[in-house]
Amino acid sequence: MLDRLVRWARGKSPWVCHLNCGSCNGCDIEILAALTPRFDLERLGVLLEGSPRHADVLLATGPVTRQIKDRVVRIYEQMAEPKFVVCVGTCGVSGSPFYPGYNVLGGVDAAIPVDIYVPGCPARPDAIAYGVLKLLATLNSQAQELVEEIEATRDTVGLIYMPEEIEEQRESAQTPGPGPSEN
Amino acid sequence: MTAAGIIYHPVTAFLLCMVGGWVLYTLGRALAPVTRTVGGKLKTYACGENLEQDSFPNAYDLFHAAFIFTLLDVIALVIGTVPATAMLWLKAGYLVVGLVAIVILFKD
Ligand code: SF4
Numbered sequence: 001m002l003d004r005l006v007r008w009a010r011g012k013s014p015w016v017c018h019l020n021c022g023s024c025n026g027c028d029i030e031i032l033a034a035l036t037p038r039f040d041l042e043r044l045g046v047l048l049e050g051s052p053r054h055a056d057v058l059l060a061t062g063p064v065t066r067q068i069k070d071r072v073v074r075i076y077e078q079m080a081e082p083k084f085v086v087c088v089g090t091c092g093v094s095g096s097p098f099y100p101g102y103n104v105l106g107g108v109d110a111a112i113p114v115d116i117y118v119p120g121c122p123a124r125p126d127a128i129a130y131g132v133l134k135l136l137a138t139l140n141s142q143a144q145e146l147v148e149e150i151e152a153t154r155d156t157v158g159l160i161y162m163p164e165e166i167e168e169q170r171e172s173a174q175t176p177g178p179g180p181s182e183n
Numbered sequence: 184m185t186a187a188g189i190i191y192h193p194v195t196a197f198l199l200c201m202v203g204g205w206v207l208y209t210l211g212r213a214l215a216p217v218t219r220t221v222g223g224k225l226k227t228y229a230c231g232e233n234l235e236q237d238s239f240p241n242a243y244d245l246f247h248a249a250f251i252f253t254l255l256d257v258i259a260l261v262i263g264t265v266p267a268t269a270m271l272w273l274k275a276g277y278l279v280v281g282l283v284a285i286v287i288l289f290k291d
Contacts, residue, residue, distance in 0.1 A: 071231030074223035081216040
């Protein structure tokens, strides 16, 4: 009973904090687009919060640079439990196109664990909204219904990736191809 | 004293508020996940920066004046909204306590 109450409360008011790890600002603008009335994530109780101390979800954009890494880790540690991370944009997913620059360590998961990956350069606001919804769907039945409706009516393949899918993609990218034929 | 008199008495209200606060706090504590005090968790939040000190001198020129007027405003608000039937010595006592607090705060 208490567990259900807590899940309900968490799912109804996820506060997000936006962190720019080194992005070009393209994805940051798209986060604003996802929050403001056209895509309106706020209708699901999502609120943009200034301090990670009060936030449940960290929306991280941009590649992790050597300079920002300690700060990203510290900010993640300072968030309240339980906490989630959504990385937004191809930079946040893999560090591309800046990786492997001399000062770039990679995507956001080079510093902290990530729960949802939203690719795109910049990530589309509907993909960001879908990513946040997918996260909320684990806590909130209204978000779960919305996700099901979206998946039934739209092609959502490639809009977001879960950590296992990213892992698979990375592994397959490292697998050598068939190689030159011996004949 | 009647039953209503006891229930609406300021001391009863104060005790009820204390109990309510304690219940809320205990419930929150029981429901919250276990805090992990790793790394910078307990450090002052400073946009990710690693602050070595926890306090900084304030440099507002008129801070003291502004703070005194804030306290005076609060005292005036409380005294102004005390019901007319309240005892005079209670209002006077609040005023005296407020003024003593100001003197203690700013005696240096
Ligand atoms: S993914 Fe593209 S738009 Fe987003 S921060 Fe990186 S370069 Fe900018």
